[in-house]
Amino acid sequence: MKRTIAVVLLLLVAAVAPGVVAASVRGSPDLDLYLSDNRVTPGEKTQLSVTIQNTGDIDSGGSPANEARVTTARGTTLEMRESSAPITIKSGKVAAGSVPEGTSPPIPFSIVVDEDAALGTYTIPIRVSYTYTNQISDRSPFVQQQRSVTETHDVTIVVEDESRFEIVGTTSDASVSDSGTVTVRVQNVGSAPAEDATLSVQSPNSDVTLGAGAQSAESFVGSWAAGETKSVTYRVNVADDAERRSYSLQTTVAYENEDGEQVQSSPLATGFVPGGAQEFEIGNVESNLRVDAEGTLRGQVANTGDVVAANAVLVIDTQTQNLNPVETEVALGTLEPGQASDFAFDIEVGEEASAGPRQFTFHVEYRNNEGEKRQSDPLDTQVAVGQKLKEFNVEAVNATVTGGQSTTLEVAVTNNGEETLSDISAKLFADSPLSTSDDEAFIQSLEPGETATIEFAVSADGAALEKNYPVSMDFQYDNEQGDTKLSDTYQLPVQVNEPEGGGLPVIPIAVGAIAIALIGLYVLYRRQ
Known part of the structure; x- marks a missing residue:
């Protein structure tokens, strides 16, 4: 260990009586550096957590407060230095602040281990700089001395055979307001196999749940050879009001290493973008419906969503009095995104119906990618019913x-x-x-x-x-x-x-005939 010491004398009291010598507390910090986990594997991107242990040295004791002062390292910084170790250091100088006697919180340094790193033990130097008070008077008049120190400590890392994992692909057929699957492909890019491995996935967002509505799920994958890729599929559910954006998933691998120890990998981040909500649209509607007649309502239904609607059926929901569909369902077949299908419903319009616009409501029943039955939101359209047509x-x-x-x-x-x-x-x-x-x-x-x-x-x-x-x-x-x-x-x-x-009127002729007959009878009577 190398030390460079600069001495600074500070007078805390403006005037000190000549010849007066105050009792002093003298001491210094005593730092050691440790790695909480010094095992790495070739190609690994990881963090080395450095812990500072300060045991402190007291040369001349005094009050507890002053003893703590002379043993505390203040303004402490750490800088990991390049060496023969097969790593690339990604972190610069890191501030650790004041380090009293005891153990500091872990101080992280990001490193990348070379892909072709040879197995073995390597030394990494860490430069530590700090200041401390090496002497302080224990009673008035108060006098103290400060020193600045830069020293180098060595820590060791061990490059060894180990399992290490990377996500190499993620696919999903899930869509907003529906369930589907997410398939995660993970490769063991390390140099050692993993045994009894379990792959776990967690959703940090409540809009995406796994399985029956949980925020996490796991799958046992067993033995996992070095270089092998495992594909694991999880069921996911996307909320009705979820946005169509990327949703993150965190994946970890728990396994048993070659020494029989239980190990858990660092979190592996991935994500997926759900498809848009399944939607349909009614268009090109026409009809010849009239009061007191049977007519036909025709149109097209289009799949305007991003997911295939298998075995789709259009159902007419209209329950309006005097409008009676002969059949209430029309098979549409399988509708790919953007595909449309024609439909026609024969509808009897009662004689009590009124002519004018009438609203018809439909919905589409279909099966999603998982073969599960789904039903669309209501689809409304207006159709004119004509006046009754005389036969x-x-x-x-x-x-x-x-x-x-x-x-x-x-x-x-x-x-x-x-x-x-x-x-x-x-x-x-x-x-x-x-x-x-x-x-x-x-x-x-x-x-x-x-x-x-x-x-x-x-x-x-x-x-x-x-x-x-x-x-x-x-x-x-x-x-x-x-x-x-x-x-x-x-x-x-x-x-x-x-x-x-x-011609002559009928009544006058009849009256004349009667009169002539009566005259004739009278003349005949007189002659007798």
């Missing part, structure tokens, strides 16, 4: 009848809907002064837009005024689903005309 367009082709006579009323019937109608039975209703002796007609079927003409026998009372009189009719028919329906009632105008030539 037929009805037009009178020949709708004129002469008073006191009959005619054939021809009616053109057109299918106004979007499906073929069959077994169409028409029924005509007439009120006085009109009447019908043939009030039924039949049409086998009508395709959308197709027209057929049907006929009815209509008569007009001879006393009917010349003007339009109404007749009404309705239809009973079957739709494409085989359901029998009854249509609305349709009204048609029938024009009643007077007889041609404007």
